[in-house]
Structures are given as C-alpha cells and as structure tokens.
Amino acid sequence: MRLKDKVSIITGGSQGIGEAIARKAGEHGAKVVIADINEETGEKALDCLKSDGIDAVFVKADVSREQDVIHLMDQAIQQFGGIDVLVNNAAATMRKSVVETTLEEWNRVMNVNLTGTFLCSKYAIPEIEKRGGGAIVNIASWHAYRTITRLAAYAASKGGMTALTRQMALDCGKMNIRVNAVCPSTVDTPMLYETFKNLPDPDEAFQETLKFQPLGRISTGEDIANACLFLMSDEASYISGHSLMVDGAAFVKLARPLMFD
Structure with missing residues (x-):
C-alpha cells in the first residue's frame, strides 16, 4: 500500500488518464477525491471505484474557476480530514495554429490547463503543508518540449505547466x-x-501514429498512472522539480508523424 490513507485529489479524474490515476491511487490505499466538470462521468467513475472497495468521493469542479477550486479543497478536507497529494490532470486541447485560434479559444485552453494547475496548487499547498508534506504531480505533455503543427494553445499551456512545476518545486x-x-x-x-x-x-492517422511508436503500441492510462504512483509515493522522496517523459522512447526519434502536417 504505497499511498495508504493519503488523501489524493485527481482533477479531470472521471475518464482517461485521470480515471486511471484515481484507480491506481485507490488500489494503493489512497482516499481518492475525483474532481471533474462532467458530473455524469464523474458519478460513473465514482461508482466503479466504490464497487471495487476504494474509498472515494466525487466533487464537481471547473478548475478554471477559483470558487470551484476552493469548494473542491473544502470538500476534500470535510470528507477525509486533509490533503496529501494533488494531481493536476484536467485538460483541454484544440488543433489550431496561432492565426486560427480565437482569443476565447486560447483563454479556454489556458484557463483549464495552466490556470487550473495554478489555482489547485495555490489552495492545496497550504493544506498539504499542514499534513507535514506530500506531493503534487502535474500532467503536462511531450508537447511542452517537441510538438506538431497547429497545436498552439495546448503546447503553450503544457510548456507553462512544466515551467510552473520547476518553480513550485523550489518554493x-x-x-x-x-x-x-x-x-x-x-x-x-x-x-x-x-x-x-x-x-x-482518422484510421490512417491512427495507423501512422502506431508506426511511430518504438515499443509498437501507444501508451495506456495505466502506463501514465504507474509513473504518477511512483512520484506520488514516498519512494520518490528525493525527486522534485522534474518532468518525466512517459513516451516509450518516441521523444528521442528524429522523425515526426506526417499525418498532422
């Protein structure tokens, strides 16, 4: 039980990577707080976790809204007595260049990915400190470092997340x-x-993406969750300020897939 009784908030935790992280944390003893803007998928994810004996709650929250984030932290404390771990996973994406992107679209992606990370961290950090310390894991992307065409807002937001990660690690x-x-x-x-x-x-795009993977497959949510579990746990007690690539060696390839160009 690598996270036994650790109160862990996972934003965007109702599906995809977030749901996999929530499940992995719960399987290792964490008390899980699923935060998501989608109430339907959130309640469904909660039912699945509870049916497997995981101690969990769901809180509807838009991480780009300060009052929602404050409510999220209050609910975690009310339900479980404190906060030990925060995983900033909630995300929005969009396939557009800078020229194609409207200000409203830019703000939407930035508000969820970067401002959401800022707000959740801002209000979680004092509570984690009260517990004697803990961990924050930000789900960024390889697009923070190397990207493709027409992913302006998303790549910029994820680059900001990695910079914020380094800065918060110092503070x-x-x-x-x-x-x-x-x-x-x-x-x-x-x-x-x-x-x-x-x-x-879409089918050709998937096949071309698959060919680009050195390990012969795309990653699963559990692959990402396993990496997060390590960083959330005391096994990573002297690791801070880093961005871990979980990419099956795709990052080090010279070529890029052509179907996005």
Missing part, C-alpha cells in the same frame, strides 16, 4: 512538498480519438 521544498510533472506522449484516451475525428482520415 515548496521547505514545506516538504515535492512537485513533479509527467509528460505523456500518445495515450489511448477519449481525447486522442476526438483529435483523430477532426482529421481527414
């Missing part, structure tokens, strides 16, 4: 709070297939 060290990021590449999630749906040939 939070004296509180015994470790801050790291996980940077997934292509993950088998609903968000991936939504992206493919907007391409001329």
Whole structure:
C-alpha cells in the first residue's frame, strides 16, 4: 500500500488518464477525491471505484474557476480530514495554429490547463503543508518540449505547466512538498480519438501514429498512472522539480508523424 490513507485529489479524474490515476491511487490505499466538470462521468467513475472497495468521493469542479477550486479543497478536507497529494490532470486541447485560434479559444485552453494547475496548487499547498508534506504531480505533455503543427494553445499551456512545476518545486521544498510533472506522449484516451475525428482520415492517422511508436503500441492510462504512483509515493522522496517523459522512447526519434502536417 504505497499511498495508504493519503488523501489524493485527481482533477479531470472521471475518464482517461485521470480515471486511471484515481484507480491506481485507490488500489494503493489512497482516499481518492475525483474532481471533474462532467458530473455524469464523474458519478460513473465514482461508482466503479466504490464497487471495487476504494474509498472515494466525487466533487464537481471547473478548475478554471477559483470558487470551484476552493469548494473542491473544502470538500476534500470535510470528507477525509486533509490533503496529501494533488494531481493536476484536467485538460483541454484544440488543433489550431496561432492565426486560427480565437482569443476565447486560447483563454479556454489556458484557463483549464495552466490556470487550473495554478489555482489547485495555490489552495492545496497550504493544506498539504499542514499534513507535514506530500506531493503534487502535474500532467503536462511531450508537447511542452517537441510538438506538431497547429497545436498552439495546448503546447503553450503544457510548456507553462512544466515551467510552473520547476518553480513550485523550489518554493515548496521547505514545506516538504515535492512537485513533479509527467509528460505523456500518445495515450489511448477519449481525447486522442476526438483529435483523430477532426482529421481527414482518422484510421490512417491512427495507423501512422502506431508506426511511430518504438515499443509498437501507444501508451495506456495505466502506463501514465504507474509513473504518477511512483512520484506520488514516498519512494520518490528525493525527486522534485522534474518532468518525466512517459513516451516509450518516441521523444528521442528524429522523425515526426506526417499525418498532422
């Protein structure tokens, strides 16, 4: 039980990577707080966790709204007595260049991905400090470092998350709070297939993406959750300020898939 009785908030925890992290944390003894803007998928994820004996609650929250975030933290404390771990996973994406992106679209992506990380961290850090320390894991992306065409807002937001990760690690060290990021590449999630749906040939895009993977497959939510579990646990007690690529070696390839160009 690597997270026994650790109160762990996972934003965007109702599906995809977030749901996998919530389940992994619960399987290792954490008390799980699922935060998500989608009440229907949130309640469904909660039922699944509870049916497997995981101690969990669901809180509807838009992480880009300060009052929602304050309510989220209050509910975690009310339900479980404090906060030990925060995983900033809630995300919005969009396939557009800078020229194509409206200010409203830019703000939406930034508000969820970057401002949401800021707000959740701002209000969780004092509570984690009260518990003697803990961990924050930000789910960024390899697009923070190397990206593709027409992903302006998303790539910029994820780059900001990795910079914020490094900065928070310095400020939070004296509180015994470790801050790291996980940077997934292509993950088998609903968000991936939504992206493919907007391409001329989704099936071809998937096959080309698959060919690009050195390990011969795209990653699963559990692959990302396993990395997060390590960073959330005391096994990573001297690791802070880092961004961990979980990409099956795709990041180090010279070529890029052509179907996005």
